[in-house]
Amino acid sequence: MTGKKEKQKIELTAICPECCSTYLSRDHSRAELVCDDCGLVIDEDLIDYGPEWRAFDSEQREKRARTGAPMNYMFPDKGLSTTIGWTNRDSYGKSIPNRNRAQLYRMRKWQNRIRISNATMKNLVVALSNLDRMSSRMGLPRTVRETAAMIYRKAASKNLVRGRTVDGVAAAALYAACRQCHVPRTLDEISNIANMSRRDVGRNYRYISRELKLKLMPTTPQDYIPRFCSELKLSGDVKAKTIEILKEAADNELTSGRGPTGVAAASLYIATVLCGERRTQRDIADEAGVTEVTIRNRYKELTEKLDIEITL
DNA sequence: AAGACGAAAGTGGTTGA
DNA sequence: TCAACAACTTTCGTCTT
Numbered sequence: 001m002t003g004k005k006e007k008q009k010i011e012l013t014a015i016c017p018e019c020c021s022t023y024l025s026r027d028h029s030r031a032e033l034v035c036d037d038c039g040l041v042i043d044e045d046l047i048d049y050g051p052e053w054r055a056f057d058s059e060q061r062e063k064r065a066r067t068g069a070p071m072n073y074m075f076p077d078k079g080l081s082t083t084i085g086w087t088n089r090d091s092y093g094k095s096i097p098n099r100n101r102a103q104l105y106r107m108r109k110w111q112n113r114i115r116i117s118n119a120t121m122k123n124l125v126v127a128l129s130n131l132d133r134m135s136s137r138m139g140l141p142r143t144v145r146e147t148a149a150m151i152y153r154k155a156a157s158k159n160l161v162r163g164r165t166v167d168g169v170a171a172a173a174l175y176a177a178c179r180q181c182h183v184p185r186t187l188d189e190i191s192n193i194a195n196m197s198r199r200d201v202g203r204n205y206r207y208i209s210r211e212l213k214l215k216l217m218p219t220t221p222q223d224y225i226p227r228f229c230s231e232l233k234l235s236g237d238v239k240a241k242t243i244e245i246l247k248e249a250a251d252n253e254l255t256s257g258r259g260p261t262g263v264a265a266a267s268l269y270i271a272t273v274l275c276g277e278r279r280t281q282r283d284i285a286d287e288a289g290v291t292e293v294t295i296r297n298r299y300k301e302l303t304e305k306l307d308i309e310i311t312l
Numbered sequence: 313a314a315g316a317c318g319a320a321a322g323t324g325g326t327t328g329a
Numbered sequence: 330t331c332a333a334c335a336a337c338t339t340t341c342g343t344c345t346t
């Protein structure tokens with residue numbers, strides 16, 4: 001342990017990408033991260049998993065001066081990308097002749113550029129595959145996935161992901177895409193799939209929609225109807241009737257200020273009764289993600305204000 | 313027995329000072 | 330930042346079919 005070169009054990013959760021050892025040492029004299037078991041040099045570009053970034057030159061320091069949460073996926077390039085050292089010395093320690101230095105400088109520059117672009121690309125790949133996983137689990141159509149991917153890309157290119165988790169922004173993008181495509185999902189559904197709290201998804205969503213100037217109308221109850229109908233195996237008649245009721249409801253100002261899902265559920269309930277395809281309040285409530293009580297409240301308002309006769 | 317109804321108390325988000 | 334507020338939920342007892 002007490003070698004001549006002082007190696008400092010770092011108590012981090014990093015893992016060597018080659019042999020999966022957790023014993024890594026930082027060699028300060030060379031600014032390298034080295035695996036104790038297999039000797040793999042993991043360069044300094046790899047991330048210190050603590051709250052702060054390491055910065056080894058002024059360029060990095062500038063880029064990383066304002067840091068958010070540490071990146072949470074481990075080795076974007078598996079630690080295998082090449083880094084060209086900053087000292088003007090070759091592998092034997094001999095100084096590099098002046099006539100080659102300009103070339104070396106250009107190589108370093110491009111190496112850096114390529115590496116960075118790889119990192120952001122990888123980031124994007126992770127986000128997009130998450131997006132795809134979530135949307136396929138929710139059975140969302142292709143257009144929604146593509147819209148979500150587009151929104152995420154825009155967010156990423158405007159640096160909105162910094163300080164937020166990749167998954168969080170992806171979930172928010174998905175939520176926004178659903179609304180934009182008129183196949184809304186509730187924040188609850190999205191947050192369940194994404195394993196996040198509704199607050200976080202909502203907060204991220206508000207942030208990116210503001211920054212990207214997504215102009216999204218508030219969701220209307222109508223948007224939910226096709227989905228609820230198919231989930232509950234209801235006929236087209238019921239669907240048409242529901243839409244009709246909702247239109248009237250909107251004209252009579254019965255939808256504003258109410259939760260769209262509640263209004264949708266109530267008018268769907270009324271339509272099922274009118275069309276003789278009865279479903280219980282509980283069934284509809286579960287599907288719509290509201291309670292029976294909410295359905296009852298809405299449905300009382302609707303029947304009273306719209307003079308709809310219900311015979312049970 | 314299951315579903316519908318409604319009262320009352322509690323919860324989470326929005327709004328305006 | 331805090332209180333007021335409306336919408337909504339939870340809970341529970343009663344009524345109807």
